[in-house]
Amino acid sequence: MKKILTVLLVSMLAIIVSACGKEKAETPDTTGKQEVTKIKVASLIPPMTDMLEIVKPLLAEEGIDMEIVILSDNVQPNSALAAKEVDANFFQHPPYMEQFNEANGAELVAVQPVYHAILGAYSNRYQSVEELPEGAKVAVPNDASNLARALELLEKGGLITLKEGAGLEATQKDIIDNPKNLEIIEVDLLMLARSIDDVDMVTMLPAYAKPLGLTPVNDSLIDEGESAFPISLVARKDNADSEAIQKLAKHLSGPEIRAFLEENFADISFPAF
Incomplete structure (x- = not known):
């Protein structure tokens, strides 16, 4: 009889331990930790x-x-x-x-x-594009996409005329009219701000103009407005x-x-x- 009781107790203990282990394994993580x-x-x-x-x-x-x-x-x-x-x-x-x-x-x-x-054109020498002299030096970005953008800005200001359809691929070769004979100088984008005192006008993005205290809305001779x-x-x-x-x-x-x-x-x- 004692052997039978011992076997029963061992069996019941095994079942309880197994159930507890299963319950522990299936208990969800409630620590709130999130994988990063x-x-x-x-x-x-x-x-x-x-x-x-x-x-x-x-x-x-x-x-x-x-x-x-x-x-x-x-x-x-x-x-x-x-x-x-x-x-x-x-x-x-x-x-x-x-x-x-x-x-x-x-x-x-x-x-x-x-x-x-907003791309803008700035000058430390002149207050308007009309004041720009014959042969004025204008600094623009030298990378293809921003060069085209700057040329379109100059066209918007009435300073040059681009070949029809030049669009975002425009280069200086696409200029068909330049009445003031502007000397357009291509400069690295990050160096444009430094060139403002060496040229008559420079086209700059606001991130580079703002450290100089310039903004397109308040200080530019030409501003781009909304663009592509x-x-x-x-x-x-x-x-x-x-x-x-x-x-x-x-x-x-x-x-x-x-x-x-x-x-x-x-x-x-x-x-x-």
Whole structure:
């Protein structure tokens, strides 16, 4: 009888232990810990870097740890992205990206337009385009897409006439009328601000003009207004649809960024979303 009772007790104990083990295994994790996804995003200067700083804590709440990688020129962010050294970048407009793709066989894609940066023409010597003298020196960007954009700006100001249909591929060869015989000097985008005292007029994006105390709405001789060049979040074809990149796109086109632009940069830009 004792043997029977012992066997029964052992069996019951085994069942209880098994049940407890099963219950423990199936108990969900209630610690609230969230798996973290890390991404790197390359950029250059404010206000792009400012906007990334705004969305960084918003992404953290969704389990995304974003590292902002600040680079020193307007070639490195695309090279780093194409080489998968970073996961996205935020500094350029789609035509500039397409130029890089064509030149390098890359597959970068624009994910989200964020804001229009208004191109302007500035001078420390003259108050209007009418005052520009014969043979005036005008500095413009030397990369293909921004050069075309600057030439279109000069045409808008009545200073030159471009061949019909030149559009976003315009070069100086497409100028068919230059009544003031302007000397158009092509300069690296990041060096334009430094050239303002050496030329009669310079075309600059607001990110480079603002540190000089200049804004397109208040100080430019010609301003571009809305264009086909929104500064955009860019990723690669192979990761553009990933959850982390899509959440970054969502926050860069969210109410916090809209408020930031409207409150701080209404005189140089406006939201593109």
